[in-house]
Amino acid sequence: MSKKGIYQLTNAQLEAIIGDETNLIANLSNASALLFENLPDINWAGFYLYEAETDELVLGPFQGKVACIRIKNGKGVCGTAFAKNESVVVDNVHDFPGHIACDAKSQSEIVIPLMKNGKTIGVLDVDAPITNRFDEIDRGYLEDFVLILLANSSI
Numbered sequence: 001m002s003k004k005g006i007y008q009l010t011n012a013q014l015e016a017i018i019g020d021e022t023n024l025i026a027n028l029s030n031a032s033a034l035l036f037e038n039l040p041d042i043n044w045a046g047f048y049l050y051e052a053e054t055d056e057l058v059l060g061p062f063q064g065k066v067a068c069i070r071i072k073n074g075k076g077v078c079g080t081a082f083a084k085n086e087s088v089v090v091d092n093v094h095d096f097p098g099h100i101a102c103d104a105k106s107q108s109e110i111v112i113p114l115m116k117n118g119k120t121i122g123v124l125d126v127d128a129p130i131t132n133r134f135d136e137i138d139r140g141y142l143e144d145f146v147l148i149l150l151a152n153s154s155i
Helices: 003-018 024-038 076-084 136-152
Strands: 044-051 056-064 070-072 088-090 108-116 119-128
Touching: 003 024, 003 136, 024 044, 024 056, 024 136, 044 076, 056 076, 056 119, 070 076, 076 088, 076 108, 076 119, 088 136, 108 136, 119 136
Parallel strands: none
Antiparallel strands: 044 056, 044 119, 056 070, 088 108, 108 119
16 A cells, blocks of 8 residues: 555544544544554654643653653754644654654654644654655645544543
8 A cells, every 4th residue: 555545544544433532642542553553664653742830741642662751842853843833854863953762763753743722732753763764745644643633632
């Protein structure tokens, strides 16, 4: 199946799984599992949620090896995507200034901000054990994935 086909199927599956469910944690949990199972050549898929009291992203539901629990706003790929409120694609994490290595096997990364009601609440983070894994196709479909995910989720 083509990359576009995989994403079209994944996004359709997400819509079917979530249905009318509004619980954010339940939806994030199933979403991370769905990405981890469907996307080839990845080694981590999950979420970091913003904690205003500490100005940090805190680990949320994920699939993969254990991960960093807290990331300062503006630090690493996740913190940068959150602070700028824009998706970030990194072809080689070793070339990204200030990259936070939670898993030394990760070589490339994509991070998509989670926006709900005009407020950024966290990020979707997907890592791969190969360089140059993510491109504009990934970015577009993962941005759509996040829109589907948050459409019914309560915050």
